[in-house]
Amino acid sequence: MDHQDARELRSRGMAATGRRLLVLRFLRLQREPRSAAEIHACLRSHGDHIGLTTVYRTLAILVRADLVHAFKRNGETAYRICNRGRHCHLVCRGCGAVTEIVASGLEPASTAGFRIEEIYGTCSACLESEPPVRPGTGPGPGSSAG
Amino acid sequence: MDHQDARELRSRGMAATGRRLLVLRFLRLQREPRSAAEIHACLRSHGDHIGLTTVYRTLAILVRADLVHAFKRNGETAYRICNRGRHCHLVCRGCGAVTEIVASGLEPASTAGFRIEEIYGTCSACLESEPPVRPGTGPGPGSSAG
C-alpha cells in the first residue's frame, strides 16, 4: 500500500514523492534485483514519466535508508528490496537470483572474525546448465600444467 | 623467473611478449588485487613503456587462462594472481584484502547446491575500525521497523 511506503519514507526524513513511491512500489513487485536502466525502462513502458537520473538518485536514497540493497552484476548495479536485520545475500552469477540467508551458520574457522555480507557463486539450477567441463576434456590437469 | 611465465603463456596458446611478462611479473609481486590503472601507472613509473589498452587486453587474457582472478572493487575491477584448483575468495570491502579458502568447509544446509565462488564482507581488522554503531544510537531496530 502506498500509505505504508509513504510513511516508511517520511519516517526516514525523505519526502514521499510520486517518483519515489513509484520506484519503491516497482521494486516490491520484483523478486530479483533490477538495474536502474531496467527500472527506468519498465516504469516508462508502463506509462509513468520518470527520468533516469531520478531513478539513480532515488535508489541511492533507498539504499542509504536500508530499504533496498545494491548488488554488482556484471558491469552494472542491480537493486532489490531488502529485509532489515542481520542477514547476508547469496547471489547467483548465472541467473542473478538472490537469497537472503542467516550469516551465523556460515562462519566456520576459516572465516573467523570475517563478517560475511555477500556470497557470489552459482546456484544449483545454473550449475546443471553449465558448459560440459568433464574431467579429461578441455584444459584440465594433466595436459601441460606445471 | 621469466622463462617460467613464458612457458606458462605459451602452453596456453598465447605469445610470451614482453608486455605480458611485464604484467604477469608485476602481479606476482602483489599480495592484494590491483586495478588496470594501478598496474599501468606502476609499470610506467618503473620505466616500462606500456599502454593502458594493452594492460586491459593482457589482463583479460590472463583471466581467461585462469592465471589471474578479477575482483569487483567499488566501481572498478582489480586483478590478482590466482592459484588453480577448487577454492573461493574471501574479499574484504574495507581494505581489499583477499584470502583464498577451501570452499568445502563453507557449505552448510542453507547453501545446499550453491557453488560458492566469492565471499564479500569485512575482515576482523576493518571491523574494529568501523564507525561506532552501538545499539541504542542511530537507526537501529525498534525505531520504526515494519
Next chain:
DNA sequence: ATGACTGCAAACGATTTGCAGAATC
C-alpha cells in the same frame, strides 16, 4: 512560500574498439 525534488543535457571514469606500426613465432 520555501525548500526539496525532478529532468534534461553535459560531464565523468572505467573499459573497449579501430586502425596503423611493431613485435613475435
Next chain:
DNA sequence: GATTCTGCAAATCGTTTGCAGTCAT
C-alpha cells in the same frame, strides 16, 4: 614473412553533476 600484439585516440557504457522548473510540506 605472416600473424599476432601494441599504442593512440575515439567510442562506449553506466553513472553523476549543473542548473532551471516543479512539486510536496
